[in-house]
Amino acid sequence: MASDPVALERELHAMRREIAAASSRAGEGHVPSALSILDLLWVEYREVIAAQEAAGQAPDTFILSKGHASLGLYALLVSIGTIPSAWLDQFGTYDSHLGGHPDSNQVPGVVASTGSLGHGLPIGVGMALAKRITGQDGRIVVLIGDGEANEGTVWESALLAGHHALENLVCIVDHNHSTDRALMVDSLAAKFAAFGWNAVEIDGHDHPSILQALTLAPTGAPTVVIAETIKGRGIAQMENNPAWHHASPTSADLVEMFGDQS
Amino acid sequence: MRGAFARVTTELIDTDERVVALLGDIGVFAFRHAKEAHPDRVYNIGILEQSTIGLGAGLAKGGLIPVIHTIAPFLVERALEQIKIDFAYQQLPGNLVSVGASVDYAALGCTHHCPGDVGILSNVPGVQILVPGTAAEFESLYRQTYANASLTYTRISELVNADSSDVEPGRIEVLRTGAQACVVAFGPVKDAVLEACADADVTVLYCTSVQPFDAATLRAHAGSGRILLVEPFYEYSTAPAVLSALQGLPAAIASTGIPREFLRGYGSVDDHYEAIGLTPRGIRASLDRLIDG
Structure with a gap:
């Protein structure tokens, strides 16, 4: 865990470079979406889960429902040693374990195969219910996108989780405003609250705020964390630029973005 | 059921x-x-x-x-x-x-x-x-x-056969054998098929498992080169499994099932089956057409 802010930023920036470089090599990947969730992933894995494991507690089970942000999850899994860094080098190639969307049957640490949006939260509801039925501790944490919240299954699941008072379920919404141009989903906290959830809103790049939100005491209801984020966070050329949504940087772009040949 | x-x-x-x-x-x-x-x-x-x-x-x-x-x-x-x-x-x-x-x-x-x-x-x-x-x-x-x-x-089907078979996934039961064609009854149309084929010189197979599919048994009884599928769902629904099973064999294949159109009438299942010919008489007509070419 990097407690020194400078060291933390250095490590996060290195991960951003790995993500961008992997996309550049493959000519594939949703880099800005991966970057908008990187701080959330970092805190969830490197601080919350790490602390749970250190304390001998049942760790969170994390589902990346917005599967197109897979590069962020892959980079995180490399950083904690769950998958080898060499896998990231092969991202998107024919024989690679790592594709544009994560495959739970191929990648250790990937809990659910996602890609088509709106699938992770229903699965998470089922996993949370299974823990209740079988008397197991530990939470299910599902990260969805704001565009994903256009999907009806998100709200079906919100209704189910609220009705069944699944306090062991946490949904993080990566509110990077990618859907504002299509079908805006504003007032997310109020919407989830109306379905019986405990809703909190945070700056999705502020680590202390993320940590606080992800370590809230159980309330008897599922919790949603609305994380205000910047798509492409950390790469100036990409931030809030929709042209980069599914574009891969060239070698020249990488030099411009990171100042060297990645 | x-x-x-x-x-x-x-x-x-x-x-x-x-x-x-x-x-x-x-x-x-x-x-x-x-x-x-x-x-x-x-x-x-x-x-x-x-x-x-x-x-x-x-x-x-x-x-x-x-x-x-x-x-x-x-x-x-x-x-x-x-x-x-x-x-x-x-x-x-x-x-x-x-x-x-x-x-x-x-x-x-x-x-x-x-x-x-x-x-x-x-x-x-x-x-x-x-x-x-x-x-x-x-x-x-x-x-x-x-x-x-x-x-x-x-x-689960509302229509049922009178007698039960000893069934298991991936197994077709051979109800009778004959020379002129092979008729495959899927699930609840077994009785209708047996009635239709009562005096016909045909093999009758009974299938309750579409996947996995008992390709070996179908293939072993396809010698007539004429296969009639009787499907209480869209006609030719099982064609991929049947075609795969019969690879390399000469066979004329027909299906009597539910036609691929919206059935806009109401009434009962029997009303619909009568209208579309998924009855002993309709099945026999399909069989005769297959045999007569």
Whole structure:
């Protein structure tokens, strides 16, 4: 865990470079979406889960429902040693374990195969219910996108989780405003609250705020964390630029973005 | 079959603590005792089929055995992507049990018809598709498969045969042999097929398992070169399995089933089957055309 802010930023920036470089090599990947969730992933894995494991507690089970942000999850899994860094080098190639969307049957640490949006939260509801039925501790944490919240299954699941008072379920919404141009989903906290959830809103790049939100005491209801984020966070050329949504940087772009040949 | 489903599932919930029933606001009364005894494993989950499938997949990930039950079009067609991704792609086991086979809900109209289920699910790799012809066959197949490693779709039909066979997934039963053609009866049309073929010199096979499919038995009885499929779902739904089984053999294949059109009448299942010729007389006419060329 990097407690020194400078060291933390250095490590996060290195991960951003790995993500961008992997996309550049493959000519594939949703880099800005991966970057908008990187701080959330970092805190969830490197601080919350790490602390749970250190304390001998049942760790969170994390589902990346917005599967197109897979590069962020892959980079995180490399950083904690769950998958080898060499896998990231092969991202998107024919024989690679790592594709544009994560495959739970191929990648250790990937809990659910996602890609088509709106699938992770229903699965998470089922996993949370299974823990209740079988008397197991530990939470299910599902990260969805704001565009994903256009999907009806998100709200079906919100209704189910609220009705069944699944306090062991946490949904993080990566509110990077990618859907504002299509079908805006504003007032997310109020919407989830109306379905019986405990809703909190945070700056999705502020680590202390993320940590606080992800370590809230159980309330008897599922919790949603609305994380205000910047798509492409950390790469100036990409931030809030929709042209980069599914574009891969060239070698020249990488030099411009990171100042060297990645 | 509905009664057998509720009875057997209730028993399984009693005896196997992994079994969890998710009811799409249908059949709930039949599960009232199970619900009282095991409120944590019997849910009237509501009318949200897509999320119910996803939730079921989550239960399977948690080591439980989901049994998901609702009306066929909502279970299969509305929630197809969840079946494909959440269960099949992730290779998770579970049970989908439908009611309202094909036009069982005739009087409710086309929104509640589902003759496409068998063909649709045949396109999802790894899904077992079972079409029992009696309540006893349903019970046998269900008990054999409920805890296996596959996602299993079992089709409850209002129409049933008079007698039950000893059935198992992946096995075709040879009811009789003959020289002029091979007639394959799927599930609840067995009696109609036997009546149609009573005085015909044909082989009659009985199939309750579309996936896995007993290719070897069909192939062994395809010597006449004439195959008539009698399908109580869309005609030619089983054609991919049949064609694969008959690779390299010369065969004329015909199907008597439900035509691929909206059946806009109401009435009863019998009314529809009479209208489309899925009757002993209609089956015999199809057989005669096949034999006569």
